[in-house]
Amino acid sequence: MEGAPKQEIHRLTTSDVIFIDMLGGEHGAASQSGSTAASLSNAARNVAASVRRTADSHAATWIEQAKAESGSTSSGSTKASTRGHSRSASADDARQQTHRTSLQASSRSPTFFLPPGATAATSSAQGSQQRSPEDDDMMEASAWIYLALISSLSFGICIAVTWLATRLNDLVLWAASTASASNSNLELVFLIVLRAVLAATAFYSTRILGDGFSTGSGLPEVKCVLGGAYQHRVLSVRTLLSKMLGLSLALASRLSVGRLGPFIHFSVIVAAQVSQLRALFPRLAGSPKLQMQAFSAAAAAGVSATTGSPLGGALLSMELTGLYFFVHWLPVALYSAIAGYLLGARFLRLDQLAYFHTEARLGLRSNEVGTVFLVVALGAICGVAGACGVKLALLASRKVRFLTARWHLKPIRIAALVVSVCVAHSVISAGLGELFEISQRSAVIMLFEAKSLPLPRFCSSAAHSASVVGLVGCLVGMTSIKVVLTVASVVLPLPAGVFMPVFFTGALLGRAYGELACHLVGPRSWLDPRAFAVIGSAALTAGVLHTVSIAVVILELIGSTSHGLGPWLVLSCVVSYFVSKNLSADLFSELIKSRDLPLALSIRELSMPELRAPWRSRLAIVPVNEFMQTQFPSVYPDTTAAELARLLRSHWTVCAVLSDRESCFILGTMRRTTLLRELTAEESRALAMCAIELGDTRVEPVVAYGATVRSDQREQDDRASTYGGLRIEALMQFDPNVNGNVAATSALINAAPFGIHPMTPYWKVSRYFQMLGLPRIYIVARGRCMGLVTKQQFLKFSSDARKRYISEGTAQ
Structure with missing residues (x-):
């Protein structure tokens, strides 16, 4: 299971994730994986230098020119009038030096360049009317x-x-x-x-x-x-x-x-x-x-x-x-x-060879009723055992993750824990004999093939004195010990898979069940304990991982379908799956929920008790307007350079293009790269000047429907500033008073962003994110953009709501 330090897990679940738009068009978000190492919130601090290199080649020149102009006029009357008071030359020089330093090194520098992982080449100006080329090809x-x-x-x-x-x-x-x-x-x-x-x-x-x-x-x-x-x-x-x-x-x-x-x-x-x-x-x-x-x-x-x-x-x-x-x-x-x-x-x-070889057979027509009963019973036992193993592994994983996070600065303690488990594992394996000393694959082959098994020394006398009863008891004990050893091993902070240990444990359990069945039913030609070892290995794996296709895998691994095991493998896996599903989710889904990993939970990740829980019904009908955000990146046809400079200080990849500040009808969405590519030289110089004027001022909050909140003083500053009041030509084209034919410029935007009604219930929003792979959904009522739900925000709301509802139910 997962032994990553808690700090690393936290980073994955909050800010290190970039949600990919698989429906249409933020090309390059996933491909630039070498550049997207920085988190969304810390991108400017971690990759400021690389971001500048991806900017337009003329941007550096414009910035220098803007700084030179700002420096030359800083002590003049223009600065005095716009700021309402005069400054000395020395104070102005100090301020310019501060701005220069912040632009070059500060983590909060007001950069308006491309975000991490984006280049001008990756942002084609294709509009929403053009179809993605991969949609037409299967391969x-x-x-x-x-x-x-x-x-x-x-x-x-x-x-x-x-x-x-x-x-x-x-x-x-x-x-x-x-x-x-x-x-x-x-x-x-x-x-x-x-x-x-x-x-x-x-x-x-x-x-x-x-x-x-x-x-x-x-x-x-x-x-x-x-x-x-x-x-x-x-x-x-x-x-x-x-x-x-x-x-x-x-x-x-x-x-x-x-x-x-x-x-x-x-x-x-x-x-x-x-x-x-x-x-x-x-x-x-x-x-x-x-x-x-x-x-x-x-x-x-x-x-x-x-x-x-x-x-x-x-x-x-x-x-x-x-x-x-x-x-x-x-x-x-x-x-x-x-x-x-x-x-x-x-x-x-x-x-040329079978991964697991066996001569065991379990005919389909030998004794249908008896065989069906035995296989169904084994599948149910494996389902219960699988669910219990998942719960045990989850508890152990939480404990080890707590210790590794607590001892994060003292790795010698974690190493001591690893060494202790390894020593105990080696000592116990040596005491259990050949089955545990050889490789797991060799042990599984022995359980599948051998008619008599090598037993530990302390089990030999019991097996000889009580025959099959002693053998079954010994195998059950070995199965229990193997479960403990597996859980102790896979929860350590080491690379570790769980398939082969679970497979081996299932083979032990199935062999014990087969020996007991043969003893109780009596000598029958159609019963073979080795066949139940094969079936048990598949059934327990299905109970732990909730994968019925393991039956197909085993048929390939044993190298033949003539053993008559195919139907029984499928039946046992199906029974084990449903029994385990009614008790617990699969192992990896439990880990995802335990660690709050960024995944929208579906039926696959939830157990039947969770699906039937009252909190699920309460959460499913919550309308989207109760957890949407009304503050989101947006621009208007009359957006000025100063407003755009403030907007570009925050990290975003797509912004909404709204009709005006009153009605806020959504005209479409525009990528950050597209917007920057369409800037003229004068507009870029204006943005550079506004960035310098902003200095280290933090990003302002955004009111409902995306309008930027600004103080009266700042509004006066923007109107008085030559560069701050400059309107953006690429956005002016969407003003019907300037350009009546807005459709002519639709190639700059996605004119059909995915939008839903504010009363859309939670369960529908969840399906949209899961099935369509959307990174964001706009909330639109009669054309008016009311808010936005990002996938990251949706996952956080889901996790918080799930925990809150469960705690409320537990308290009651």
């Missing part, structure tokens, strides 16, 4: 190339991580064997010490080299990204490299961790980096929708790289990462999964 021509590239790189990275973990484990075994001089007890001590060192190294590598998101599985963050909440550090190269190293070390330490989540994270990072190659793939770099498609296909490649199952990998990735999935994206995901699989088949011969 554009260059997608065949970049998807194959993404898949091949993802498989290569996953293969490299697996190879490194295997080599490190072999090296540890060799070193322990060599140093112990054939003394088994001394060899165990050396193994424990070396594996603890690997675990501590994994922690420090992710902490020192990582970017705040190198721990855990990464699936909650990936799910948020695919939901439209783009965050650069989640998809940075630094995160990729540190997590690769950390995962290799964690796997070599033999903790109960898996690879599925981190491998999906690796693949999506690769897709994000490839999408920045504007010179090679311009359409991919300029289209958020194509990037989301590439991310989704990359997730399928990550699952395929983990399990070697292209078909099941594509389906499983849809269930794990998708809120709403475009049906025509499925062939794209399958192509990506198979492209990487061919690479694995070439170098690892994945097509």
Whole structure:
């Protein structure tokens, strides 16, 4: 699960996220991931230098000219009259120096340049009447190339991580064997010490080299990204490299961790980096929708790289990462999964061996009624066990996150916690015998194939004395211990997946159930305990992750469909899913809710008790006018340079173009980049002068319908200032008194922004954000723009309302 420090989690949930417009048109918001590392609220402070470099080449000259003019006239009568009093030359020089310093270095400098991640090239002047080109193509021509590239790189990275973990484990075994001089007890001590060192190294590598998101599985963050909440550090190269190293070390330490989540994270990072190659793939770099498609296909490649199952990998990735999935994206995901699989088949011969081999059979026509009853019962047991495991893991995750946040400045304590868990894990595994000492995959194969199992020494006597009863009791005990070891391992601040540990635990539980069923029913040719181990592994995974497509994955993994297990796998997964859904949400959804990650919650992320809770009904009917914001970026046909300078001091990407200050009819929306590109040289000089005049003055509040609040003194200053009163020509064109044909200039704006009525209920707003991928929705009544709801604001309101309603219900 997720062990990132609390501070890092807080940054992800508040200001580090850029919400992508997948419906139409803020091209380049996601593609410029290298530039969007700065948060929305702290962008000016973090990337002031890079923002200036993206400005128009003449802007620096205009600023210098403006400062020179301001300096030359600062002690004159014009300044005296506009300010109402005279200033000395020395005081004016000091003020100009202060302004010069603030423009060059201050984090609150009144910059009117492009926002982080935006360039003039990324802001085409296409209006809303033009259709996005990717809407006409299911898969554009260059997608065949970049998807194959993404898949091949993802498989290569996953293969490299697996190879490194295997080599490190072999090296540890060799070193322990060599140093112990054939003394088994001394060899165990050396193994424990070396594996603890690997675990501590994994922690420090992710902490020192990582970017705040190198721990855990990464699936909650990936799910948020695919939901439209783009965050650069989640998809940075630094995160990729540190997590690769950390995962290799964690796997070599033999903790109960898996690879599925981190491998999906690796693949999506690769897709994000490839999408920045504007010179090679311009359409991919300029289209958020194509990037989301590439991310989704990359997730399928990550699952395929983990399990070697292209078909099941594509389906499983849809269930794990998708809120709403475009049906025509499925062939794209399958192509990506198979492209990487061919690479694995070439170098690892994945097509020539089964990932999990078994000879177990469970015929469909042997005893339908008895088999159905046994499979349904096993599915229900796995569903209950899965829900209990999710609750236990969530409690442990909260405790570890609290400790890591508390010890954030004392990493030695966190390292001690990691080492302690690793030592305990190694000691317990050594005591439980061969099943826990070998790799998890080898242990699963043994449960699927072996008719007799190697048991711990303390279980051998009981198994011999009481036959099957002792064996079942021993397996149940081993299952319980494996649950504890898995929870203790995956909540540590290390890269860790949960698929293989859960899969192994389900195989143990299924084998115990199968042995007990054979003992109670008696010797039957149609009953095979190994078959129940296969079914149990799938059912428990479905109960923890709420993924029924795991049945398809297992059919691919066992390498044959002739065992008669297909229908029983599907039945057990479906039963486990519904039983677990009625008790708890899936593991990653619980983590998303626990950490307040930026994701609009849907039926997928909520359990049945939550869906039926009274607070859901109360929240669903809340009208949007109760949580909309009436203060939002807006411009008018008569907007002056001074007003625009104040507006540009705040960070925004899209503003509303309103008809006038009285009626406030919405004419459309205009991107910041478009507005700046349309400025004339004189207007740019005016903005530079107004920026200097503003100095370090903070952004003024905005009244209802977006009109800027200004004091009477400032209004006098604006009217008196030569530059401040200059009207913007690009906006004047929307004044019917100046240009009666407003449609001629509609290419500058999106004339059809998404708007809803103020009485639209919450549940509809939620569907709009989820299904359409909108970053903002305008609230419009009879053409009048009443307010705005951004996705970030909506998610915060949803989280606060959910907590408030739950606390009120608990109090009652």
